[in-house]
Amino acid sequence: xxxxxxxxxxxxxxxxxxxxxxxxxxxxxxxxxxxxxxxxxxxxxxxxxxxxxxxxxxxxxxxxxxx
Numbered sequence: 001x002x003x004x005x006x007x008x009x010x011x012x013x014x015x016x017x018x019x020x021x022x023x024x025x026x027x028x029x030x031x032x033x034x035x036x037x038x039x040x041x042x043x044x045x046x047x048x049x050x051x052x053x054x055x056x057x058x059x060x061x062x063x064x065x066x067x
Contacts, residue, residue: 055063 055065
C-alpha cells in the first residue's frame with residue numbers, strides 16, 4: 001500500500017508544482033497583504049485567552065505561558 005501511495009505522489013508531484021507556480025504568478029500582492037492585515041487586526045481585536053491558547057504543553061512552557 002505504501003508503494004502505491006508513493007507512486008501516486010511521484011505522479012502528482014510535477015502537476016502540483018505546476019499548479020503552485022501558476023497560483024504564485026496569478027496572485028495579487030495587494031490582495032494577499034489585505035488578507036494578512038485583516039487577519040492580524042482580527043486577532044489583535046479578539047485575542048485568545050491564555051488558558052486556551054492552542055499550543056502544545058512544550059510550546060506553552062517555552063513561551064512562559066505554562067510553567
